[in-house]
Amino acid sequence: MFVRVFHYIMKMAMYVIPWGMPKLIEGEDSILQLPEVIYKNGNRRVLVVADPFLTNNGYLQPLLDKMSELQLSYVIFSEVSPNPLDTEVENGVKMYIENNCDSLVAFGGGSPMDCAKAIGARVAKPKKSISQLQGLYRVLKKIPTLYAVPTTSGTGSETTVAAVITEASTHHKASINDNCLMPKYAVLDPKLTVSVPKRVTAITGLDALSHAVEAYTNHMYNTKLENDLAKKAVRLVYDYLYKAYEDGNNIDARSHMQKAAFYAGRAFTRGCVGNVHAIGHTLSGLYGMAHGEAMGILLPHVMRAYGEPVYKYLADLADVCNMCNGGTIKEKAEAFIVWIEELKEKMGVSVYPTCICESDIDQMVNWAFKEAVPLYPTPVVWKKEDYAKFIYSLMK
Numbered sequence: 001m002f003v004r005v006f007h008y009i010m011k012m013a014m015y016v017i018p019w020g021m022p023k024l025i026e027g028e029d030s031i032l033q034l035p036e037v038i039y040k041n042g043n044r045r046v047l048v049v050a051d052p053f054l055t056n057n058g059y060l061q062p063l064l065d066k067m068s069e070l071q072l073s074y075v076i077f078s079e080v081s082p083n084p085l086d087t088e089v090e091n092g093v094k095m096y097i098e099n100n101c102d103s104l105v106a107f108g109g110g111s112p113m114d115c116a117k118a119i120g121a122r123v124a125k126p127k128k129s130i131s132q133l134q135g136l137y138r139v140l141k142k143i144p145t146l147y148a149v150p151t152t153s154g155t156g157s158e159t160t161v162a163a164v165i166t167e168a169s170t171h172h173k174a175s176i177n178d179n180c181l182m183p184k185y186a187v188l189d190p191k192l193t194v195s196v197p198k199r200v201t202a203i204t205g206l207d208a209l210s211h212a213v214e215a216y217t218n219h220m221y222n223t224k225l226e227n228d229l230a231k232k233a234v235r236l237v238y239d240y241l242y243k244a245y246e247d248g249n250n251i252d253a254r255s256h257m258q259k260a261a262f263y264a265g266r267a268f269t270r271g272c273v274g275n276v277h278a279i280g281h282t283l284s285g286l287y288g289m290a291h292g293e294a295m296g297i298l299l300p301h302v303m304r305a306y307g308e309p310v311y312k313y314l315a316d317l318a319d320v321c322n323m324c325n326g327g328t329i330k331e332k333a334e335a336f337i338v339w340i341e342e343l344k345e346k347m348g349v350s351v352y353p354t355c356i357c358e359s360d361i362d363q364m365v366n367w368a369f370k371e372a373v374p375l376y377p378t379p380v381v382w383k384k385e386d387y388a389k390f391i392y393s394l395m396k
């Protein structure tokens, strides 16, 4: 009862929060337009927070060359691990201050984007540690202008207000959630995603799907916009994820998957994620499992565990994809879950996690519960014993 009252108050509060969206710069080679936008915005010294692989393999170079042409100075911070650590954020903040930077470009997947947002939050709030900023609305201050350049199609971090950071000393993974973290610009250049390996294409695509499905099934905070965006994202994943997986050079599929991730990201920015993410974060924090893999593994199990309260919503999503020719709500919901399972299987994503140690389950329950309750408006509110039962059910 307390939790649902909290959700209702949040729902009311959300009507007064300004929900923007980043300005989009999109299309093939649109990355080359970014330096001019930076210049026109009056920024001159940029901290580029980039994935280390992309930095070391020349993927940044066209952007850097164009920045130099316009006399924009930059420093590159690429000490970013797949699950960014608070210690890495601190090193990025140091580099930002030492070089007197005035803006941030995040280049890569969710990790550099979350790291750049957290650097921005720490620059805005120099006296607060990352752990003090984690939670809801603890920054409340303008961060340096952030330009996001996603090179994977999954996290949607280019349009979200969240930065997920892991505390190095405890492995606890948690989000900083604040509207000021939303990037001002997002560059959706499909050519930047063609080199993404098959496995990463699969799991990042499943991450985007989990955002759309969790936002849609949560339903409580959504307006028509979030519901429409979640549906569009699911349809795009249905039509294009496997095509992008099969042929990474398929620009059309890559471009549509970028849009899917963007729409899903905006949908969950207001609609929130749920227990797929709350439990998935514990798998990444404790065992280093890639975020998208955790999402892909957990999504069908969590939806099945919710049962009847989500049938209607999953049936809607099945209809959006024209999956069923008639049938009951329950049958359509089941068809939707089976589609996710079959898609996972075709892309070689595991059915169950094999890494869970029984001795960690109490910790997982506590972390997942703390993350999800009361914040996420999950379709079924789980008690700690429900989390434990669910996690034990994954140990096959």
Ligand SMILES: [Fe+2]
Pocket (backbone or CB within 6 Å): 155, 207, 210, 211, 277, 291, 295
């Ligand atoms: Fe996610």
